[in-house]
Amino acid sequence: MVYEGLDLVIPRGKVTAVMGPSGCGKSTLLNLIGGRLKPDGGEVSFDGAVVGKLRQGALYALRRRMGMMFQTSALLTDLSVFDNVAFPIRENTDMPDALIRHLVLMKLELVGLRGASNLMPAQLSGGMARRVALARAIALDPALVMYDEPFTGLDPISMGVIAKLVRELNDALGLTSIVVTHDVAEGCSIAEHVYLLGGGRVIAQGSPAELLASTEPQVRQFMDGLPDGPVPFHYPAKPFFEDLLQGPPS
Amino acid sequence: MQSKAIEMAVGLFVLAGILALGMLALRIGNLNTTEIQGGYTVYGRFVNVGGLNVKAPVTMAGVRIGRVTGIHVDPDDFNAVVAMRIEKEFDNIPRDTAASILTAGLLGAQYVGLEPGGSDEFLHDGDEFDLTQSAVVLEQLIGQLIFSQSEGGGQ
Amino acid sequence: MTGVQALGAWCIAAVAGLGRAGLFLYATLTSASLALRRFGLVVQQVYAVGVLTLLIIVVAGLFVGMVLGLQGYYTLVDFGAESQLGLVVALTLTRELGPVLSALLFAGRAGSALTAEIGLMKATEQLAAMEMMAVDPVARVVAPRFIAGIIALPLLAAMFTVIGVFGGHFVGVVQLGVDAGVYWSSMQEGVDVYDDILNGVIKSVVFGFAVTWIAVFEGYDATPTAEGVSRATTRTVVTASLAVLGLDYLLTALMFGEV
Numbered sequence: 253m254v255y256e257g258l259d260l261v262i263p264r265g266k267v268t269a270v271m272g273p274s275g276c277g278k279s280t281l282l283n284l285i286g287g288r289l290k291p292d293g294g295e296v297s298f299d300g301a302v303v304g305k306l307r308q309g310a311l312y313a314l315r316r317r318m319g320m321m322f323q324t325s326a327l328l329t330d331l332s333v334f335d336n337v338a339f340p341i342r343e344n345t346d347m348p349d350a351l352i353r354h355l356v357l358m359k360l361e362l363v364g365l366r367g368a369s370n371l372m373p374a375q376l377s378g379g380m381a382r383r384v385a386l387a388r389a390i391a392l393d394p395a396l397v398m399y400d401e402p403f404t405g406l407d408p409i410s411m412g413v414i415a416k417l418v419r420e421l422n423d424a425l426g427l428t429s430i431v432v433t434h435d436v437a438e439g440c441s442i443a444e445h446v447y448l449l450g451g452g453r454v455i456a457q458g459s460p461a462e463l464l465a466s467t468e469p470q471v472r473q474f475m476d477g478l479p480d481g482p483v484p485f486h487y488p489a490k491p492f493f494e495d496l497l498q499g500p501p502s
Numbered sequence: 503m504q505s506k507a508i509e510m511a512v513g514l515f516v517l518a519g520i521l522a523l524g525m526l527a528l529r530i531g532n533l534n535t536t537e538i539q540g541g542y543t544v545y546g547r548f549v550n551v552g553g554l555n556v557k558a559p560v561t562m563a564g565v566r567i568g569r570v571t572g573i574h575v576d577p578d579d580f581n582a583v584v585a586m587r588i589e590k591e592f593d594n595i596p597r598d599t600a601a602s603i604l605t606a607g608l609l610g611a612q613y614v615g616l617e618p619g620g621s622d623e624f625l626h627d628g629d630e631f632d633l634t635q636s637a638v639v640l641e642q643l644i645g646q647l648i649f650s651q652s653e654g655g656g657q
Numbered sequence: 658m659t660g661v662q663a664l665g666a667w668c669i670a671a672v673a674g675l676g677r678a679g680l681f682l683y684a685t686l687t688s689a690s691l692a693l694r695r696f697g698l699v700v701q702q703v704y705a706v707g708v709l710t711l712l713i714i715v716v717a718g719l720f721v722g723m724v725l726g727l728q729g730y731y732t733l734v735d736f737g738a739e740s741q742l743g744l745v746v747a748l749t750l751t752r753e754l755g756p757v758l759s760a761l762l763f764a765g766r767a768g769s770a771l772t773a774e775i776g777l778m779k780a781t782e783q784l785a786a787m788e789m790m791a792v793d794p795v796a797r798v799v800a801p802r803f804i805a806g807i808i809a810l811p812l813l814a815a816m817f818t819v820i821g822v823f824g825g826h827f828v829g830v831v832q833l834g835v836d837a838g839v840y841w842s843s844m845q846e847g848v849d850v851y852d853d854i855l856n857g858v859i860k861s862v863v864f865g866f867a868v869t870w871i872a873v874f875e876g877y878d879a880t881p882t883a884e885g886v887s888r889a890t891t892r893t894v895v896t897a898s899l900a901v902l903g904l905d906y907l908l909t910a911l912m913f914g915e916v
Contacts, residue, residue, distance in 0.1 A: 286789050308793075315791040326786035329778075340790040343797070388790075505697070508704045515708045519812025522819040523858070529841070530747050530822055531850040559846060566842075606740060611847065 254280050256452040258294075262396075267422050267429040269439040269460075272449035273474065273483065278432040279323075281449075282398045285430070286318060287311045299395070316344055319389030323401040325381040327373040333360070333384050334369040340391045359387040363417060379410025386417060396428045397421075403435045411435075415442050436475055440464065448474060450483070540590035542627035543571065546601040546614065551582045552637025553612050554603055560586045560614045567592045570614060586614060588625075597623035602635035612637060678874045681795075685803050685873070688796035698801035699808070706767035706802070706869075707809030711816070713762050718817035721758060722824025725749055729825070730833050742835050743844035746825035747818075751848060751857040752913070755818035757905050760864035763810050764897035768872035771802055772893040775876025776886035784877075799873050806869025807862065814861035856912045860905065867904060868897040 254277040262268050270278055283289040284296050290304045297303065301314060327336050337356045341347060347355075360366040363383040373381060382402060389397050399418060403411050419442045422429045433439045439446065440460035448456040448463060448471060456463055456471045464475060473481035489495070551573060560568035568588035576583050588595070598619030605612050619633075692698060729745040775798065778784050784794040822844070829835045848854065872893045879889035 288785065288788055312791040312793070315789055318789065320786070320789040322782045322786055324782050326782035328783055328786075329781070340792070343790065343792045385786075392790075505701070509700055511708045512700050512703045515703065515711065516808075516812065518711075519815055522812070522815035525819050526751065526815055526854045526857075527850050530751065530819070530844055531848045531854045557846065557849070606738075611741070611843075 254452060258449075258453060260447055260454065262428065262430055263445060264428050265422075265426060266444040267419060267431060267442055269431045269433060269443035269446045270449060271433055271436065271439050271446060271474070272455075274434060276449045277452060278434075278449060279400055282320065282400055282430070282432055285396075285398065286315065286320060316340075316392055317395045319392070319394040319397040321382065321385045321389045321397070321399045321402060323404055325373075325378075325385040327376075327381055327384055327388075329373050331373075332369070333365065333371050333373070333376070336373065336384060337369075337388045337391050340388065344392060355391070359391055360384075362390075362421065363387045364413075377410070379406050379413060382406065382410070382414055383417065386414070386421070390421060390425065390427070393425070394427070396430070399429065399431045399433075401433055402431060403433055403438045411438060418442055436477070450474070541568065541587050542590065542593070542625075543585055543587050544625050544627070544629050544631065546584045546586065546631045546634050547576070548582045548584060548603060548634050548636045550636040550639060551584060551612075552603055552605075552639055554584065554614070554637060555612070558611065558613045560588065560616065562592070562595070562616045562618065564615075567616075584614065593624065595625045596621040597625055597629075598632060599625065600633035600635065601631040603637035605638070674878070677878060678870070681799075681874050681877060682870055684795045685800050685870075688793060688800045689804060691796045692800035692804055695801075698797075699804050702802045702805030703809055706763075706771065706805050707813065709770075710763055710766045710809070710813060713766055714759055714813045714817050715820055717758060717762055718755075718820035719824045721754055721817075722746065722750065722821030722826075723828045725754075725821065726825035726828030726833075730829055730835070739829075739833075739835055740839045741843050741847075742825070742829045743822075743840035743842075744847035746829070747822055747844040747848050748853060750818045750821040750825075751853045753905070753909075755821065756814045756857050756860040756864060757901060759814040759817040760810060760861065760868055760901040761898055763806075763813060763865070764868045764872070764901065765894055767806065767809070768868050768893050768897050769890045771806070771869070771872040772876040772879070772890045773886060775799065775802075775873060776879035776881075776889050779877065779879060780881040780883070780886055795877075799877060802873055803869050806872070807865045810865030810868065811858055811861040814864075815858070818857070852913075856908075859912075860908050863904060863908060864901050867900045871897045871900060 258277075258281075260270075260281075270281060272278055280289065284291055285298065285303065287303045287306065295302050295304055298314060298318075301310075303311070303314065306314060327333075328339060331339065334356055337359055338352050341352050341355060357366055357369070360369055363386055365380060365383055365387065368376070368380065368384075373384070376384065386402075402414050402418065406414065415438050418429060418431060421427060431439060431443060440463070443460060446457065446460055446463050447454055450470060455474075456466060456468060458466075463471060466472065466475070470482045472478070473483060479485055554570065554573065556570055556573060558570045559566040560570060568586050570584055571587045572585035574583055575581070584601075586601075595616065596619040598621040600617040600619065602615050602617065603612055604615045625631075725746045726742065729742050729749075730739055733739045733742055733745065775784075778794075778798065784798065787794045787797060826837070826840060830837045830840050875889040875893040875896070876886075879885045
């Protein structure tokens with residue numbers, strides 16, 4: 253059981269950030285939306301279709317309208333940057349090579365990596381790999397793009413580049429974006445709407461400004477990064493003194 | 503470019519594999535020699551064929567001139583009838599040739615050896631050898647040896 | 658009590674694993690036609706599992722044939738039957754050592770590589786990414802590798818056997834002085850195309866099926882961590898080797914039992 257009654261609405265055409273501490277089920281949420289997991293109860297609906305109840309063919313048709321950028325970038329290691337971006341187009345359409353080339357170069361230009369199209373994934377830095385993954389996620393011109401921890405493990409420059417790209421691509425291509433992150437500053441800087449998850453529930457939601465101004469202790473602890481608070485510093489245990497008196501187990 | 507090289511390598515690999523299979527069938531196995539093209543079949547009647555198998559060679563003066571193609575028991579006299587396919591260039595085997603079942607080496611495979619006679623008539627398709635010598639069965643040989651030894655000891 | 662519990666848990670896990678492997682095989686076979694239509698993918702994998710395994714097969718086949726020539730000669734010469742050396746070498750290779758040893762080498766070289774590759778693709782979310790790009794990883798990644806394994810192993814086994822026969826020829830004829838004509842003719846008289854060679858090829862097809870199935874399944878089923886992938890790779894080699902030897906006994910009993 254990851255969730256105890258979770259209710260989210262992702263508004264069309266906007267960037268929505270889903271934030272929360274590690275292990276609160278943020279990535280699970282994306283897997284539910286993408287149909288890689290089926291919910292034990294409740295339902296996920298995408299543009300009117302209930303994701304968990306689709307047959308494989310319909311689910312795959314639905315996924316052509318979704319893009320996802322993974323935390324590890326998940327580039328196919330045996331294909332070049334160009335072929336990685338071309339992969340979803342080649343596998344899902346019968347477009348001629350010349351047209352595919354135009355599309356791929358266009359997507360790579362958007363993320364600023366047209367010059368790197370012949371490199372292999374092993375030759376890319378972490379930030380470049382994320383950008384290629386982003387170009388691949390938008391290759392089929394999806395309606396929804398999901399970002400799983402897009403800022404984790406990046407240097408400040410790359411982080412800024414990714415944040416700018418998420419924001420600009422959303423507006424330029426008319427996407428709907430879901431950004432799952434635990435990075436408060438970056439999440440708040442690009443999102444129009446923020447959901448804060450904790451303990452399997454939505455703790456708070458609203459615009460970034462509203463959340464930053466909130467006085468609720470759970471929200472404050474997360475936003476300010478306080479070590480102790482409603483989420484306790486100590487793992488549950490019996491009192492320290494009692495444990496000391498007991499002696500070693502016989 | 504790179505995928506072309508891979509295709510070439512795979513092509514060569516499959517070619518080598520098929521060559522190996524062909525080699526197995528033709529050079530190592532006996533696909534090309536089991537079927538004697540043309541030729542004719544003669545029969546030999548033996549009291550005992552020992553360990554003779556179908557496809558065993560039929561030789562004349564130590565050279566293979568044919569193969570055993572069938573062995574069965576005649577239900578009337580309980581002798582073994584061995585069918586032998588002889589290659590067509592050996593169409594002048596004398597009518598009174600003798601056929602014996604011999605063994606290659608002490609424990610080797612058994613084969614049919616032909617001992618040519620002097621007749622002017624030749625064997626034709628469907629003929630039977632008049633003179634045959636059965637396989638030597640080692641147990642019987644040893645039995646005879648012990649028997650003759652003990653007789654010799656008694657004198 | 659805990660011992661009994663552990664045994665029970667192990668049994669349940671084993672049966673569940675077998676069930677997953679069966680379902681996985683079903684999914685692979687149903688998407689095999691899709692992979693066959695894009696034969697370029699299969700060709701690439703034949704390169705990976707076949708061509709790259711060739712060297713070890715050639716070297717091993719040569720040495721095994723030479724050892725057979727040597728051992729066979731010293732055993733047969735005591736009975737004055739060294740003329741049958743070619744037959745002994747060829748029958749041993751076509752019936753048993755060709756299919757079995759090449760399957761064991763194949764499991765070690767190609768099987769482990771398949772498991773590691775698919776396991777790593779899983780660990781680095783490449784398979785998940787494919788799913789999200791509306792590409793079925795079983796059809797795109799697994800099925801071509803599976804077909805390639807079934808194609809490659811019989812060819813490798815045939816090459817192993819032929820090279821082994823030449824290895825025996827080198828030792829028996831060139832070094833120990835058995836007559837070359839006798840070496841080859843004893844072979845041709847004793848080795849039957851259907852009973853021996855075809856059965857050997859059938860064996861290697863079955864082994865190719867089993868080894869590749871185990872390898873791709875272990876990769877696909879691996880725990881997606883570095884440790885999980887390394888354990889899955891070890892399991893592939895162990896399970897596939899045992900499966901080859903077990904299947905070999907079964908097939909031998911079925912094929913040669915009546916002769």
